Amino acid sequence: MSDTAESSVLSHMAANWNPTQWNFNPPEVEDNPGKPRRHPVWKDIPDHLWNDWRWQSQNSLRSIRQLKDLLPFSSEELAAITDLELEYKTAIAPYYFSLINPEDPQDPIRLQSVPSPLEKVNPSGYELEDPLDEEKDSPVPGLTHRYPDRALLVSTHVCSMYCRFCTRKRATMVRGGWEAVSRDDQRMVQYVREHPEIRDVILSGGDPLTLPTTKLRFFLENLAAIPHVDIIRIGTRVPVTLPMRLFDESLIELISSVGKVWIQTHFNHPREITPEAAKGVQMLLRGGMPVNNHSVLLKGVNDDLATMRRLLRGLLRIKVRPYYLFHCDPVIGAGHFRTSVWKGIEIMEGLRGHMSGLAIPTYVVDSPHGGGKIPLMPNYLVSASDDAVVLRNYEGLLVRYQAQDRPATIQTTATRGVSSLLQGTNSALVPENSERIARRKKTTKRSAQAQQQAETDEQIVARGINEAKLGNIESMEGDCCPSNLRGPHSNGAGHISEEPPRQVIKLGIRRRRTTRKRAT
Numbered sequence: 215m216s217d218t219a220e221s222s223v224l225s226h227m228a229a230n231w232n233p234t235q236w237n238f239n240p241p242e243v244e245d246n247p248g249k250p251r252r253h254p255v256w257k258d259i260p261d262h263l264w265n266d267w268r269w270q271s272q273n274s275l276r277s278i279r280q281l282k283d284l285l286p287f288s289s290e291e292l293a294a295i296t297d298l299e300l301e302y303k304t305a306i307a308p309y310y311f312s313l314i315n316p317e318d319p320q321d322p323i324r325l326q327s328v329p330s331p332l333e334k335v336n337p338s339g340y341e342l343e344d345p346l347d348e349e350k351d352s353p354v355p356g357l358t359h360r361y362p363d364r365a366l367l368v369s370t371h372v373c374s375m376y377c378r379f380c381t382r383k384r385a386t387m388v389r390g391g392w393e394a395v396s397r398d399d400q401r402m403v404q405y406v407r408e409h410p411e412i413r414d415v416i417l418s419g420g421d422p423l424t425l426p427t428t429k430l431r432f433f434l435e436n437l438a439a440i441p442h443v444d445i446i447r448i449g450t451r452v453p454v455t456l457p458m459r460l461f462d463e464s465l466i467e468l469i470s471s472v473g474k475v476w477i478q479t480h481f482n483h484p485r486e487i488t489p490e491a492a493k494g495v496q497m498l499l500r501g502g503m504p505v506n507n508h509s510v511l512l513k514g515v516n517d518d519l520a521t522m523r524r525l526l527r528g529l530l531r532i533k534v535r536p537y538y539l540f541h542c543d544p545v546i547g548a549g550h551f552r553t554s555v556w557k558g559i560e561i562m563e564g565l566r567g568h569m570s571g572l573a574i575p576t577y578v579v580d581s582p583h584g585g586g587k588i589p590l591m592p593n594y595l596v597s598a599s600d601d602a603v604v605l606r607n608y609e610g611l612l613v614r615y616q617a618q619d620r621p622a623t624i625q626t627t628a629t630r631g632v633s634s635l636l637q638g639t640n641s642a643l644v645p646e647n648s649e650r651i652a653r654r655k656k657t658t659k660r661s662a663q664a665q666q667q668a669e670t671d672e673q674i675v676a677r678g679i680n681e682a683k684l685g686n687i688e689s690m691e692g693d694c695c696p697s698n699l700r701g702p703h704s705n706g707a708g709h710i711s712e713e714p715p716r717q718v719i720k721l722g723i724r725r726r727r728t729t730r731k732r733a734t
């Protein structure tokens with residue numbers, strides 16, 4: 215169907231839908247995958263068409279004329295994005311468009327997919343066409359060889375959706391951009407063949423899963439046949455923006471057949487984790503392809519801790535492993551998506567320790583001058599001496615950690631705070647409001663009571679002596695205040711006492727007597 219014909223059908227359908235009949239109800243509190251959603255303008259489309267990627271592609275929204283029938287725009291906005299249309303492409307499949315809350319101009323799905331007048335603005339002046347200098351590390355057009363054992367192949371400039379923040383928009387979104395480059399697929403594959411140091415090939419684009427089957431087969435089969443290539447990563451947003459593509463068994467069979475493929479996908483917001491996306495991912499997993507995710511930290515989309523946690527939990531639920539969180543690159547027309555690095559650190563601080571380690575991506579800045587990915591994280595190393603380091607955990611616990619088993623070289627000196635950890639007069643400083651320590655106290659109290667019921671006073675004394683010898687006096691004392699916490703390597707004097715502290719014995723006997731009294 216031509217663009218004009220499609221547009222008039224859509225205009226007719228749009229004219230017949232009543233926005234008040236659609237309770238979008240943004241699923242902010244839903245556990246993802248949430249509910250399937252369908253904009254009412256497509257309510258009469260039979261399921262077999264809705265779930266067909268060809269129908270979704272053919273009916274993708276590709277013009278401002280189509281979008282203005284479905285979303286509110288101010289007249290200035292409309293004028294600006296109509297102008298922008300001459301420069302940048304747009305494509306939004308009905309499936310992905312249905313995830314937008316039309317009443318919210320700042321909707322995170324809308325921000326990612328619908329053109330904005332801000333794309334005309336370069337807020338810092340640092341924005342670049344090729345912020346990662348990919349083309350300078352390109353020995354063959356379309357191939358970037360930056361890291362020692364990896365190569366990236368741009369296999370197409372086509373995507374199922376054009377993400378407004380795309381780093382490679384010079385190739386994907388810009389009209390006529392990449393089409394002007396005489397990429398030679400044979401030469402790219404030949405380069406990999408001739409470089410035995412390349413073990414990991416990233417098939418990227420654009421989106422390789424928009425390639426015709428014959429072209430995709432060419433890349434996969436030729437690359438997989440190279441003995442030194444261990445893995446082929448397909449970088450694709452299809453599981454997010456057009457998951458129906460993965461309902462196609464023949465595509466899964468093809469990808470699965472070469473045996474070396476990993477999928478690198480790109481979910482940015484929890485609302486993208488839908489039943490359809492979950493099904494698409496399941497198809498990949500069943501075909502034997504591990505699925506990893508990278509997200510881009512985007513202002514207004516996922517730059518807050520609660521959203522990021524929901525996204526990461528949702529990904530684990532559908533068995534997608536969060537891999538990278540990229541700081542948004544300084545690409546022309548995407549400056550309005552960029553946040554501070556501090557925002558990224560703040561979010562990472564709220565992840566490590568608070569969530570399963572499997573859910574935690576590595577936060578990276580992709581460096582200018584082609585420097586590649588540089589990981590950033592909150593500081594966990596607080597201080598250091600010749601003997602030990604002071605580390606902090608997510609709760610704010612500061613702990614002395616002796617990495618090597620060797621005699622101390624520092625002479626113990628009475629001091630306070632972090633210095634006391636380095637001097638060996640303390641082994642940990644525990645925050646007063648630690649839920650974990652409060653829980654531990656309760657558990658210790660319960661088990662002490664249970665033990666006391668079964669022990670004689672003499673046994674309690676004997677146990678006190680033994681546990682003190684093992685340095686396990688913290689739980690006997692039931693005292694975890696910051697200045698008194700002692701670990702297995704120290705009882706405060708830097709050595710293990712031969713005698714149990716008197717309060718330990720007394721505490722045990724007192725508890726035992728109280729228990730007996732209650733029992734009678």
Ligand code: SF4
Binds near residue numbers: 376
């Ligand atoms: S799918 Fe990937 S390559 Fe395509 S526009 Fe989005 S981010 Fe860019």
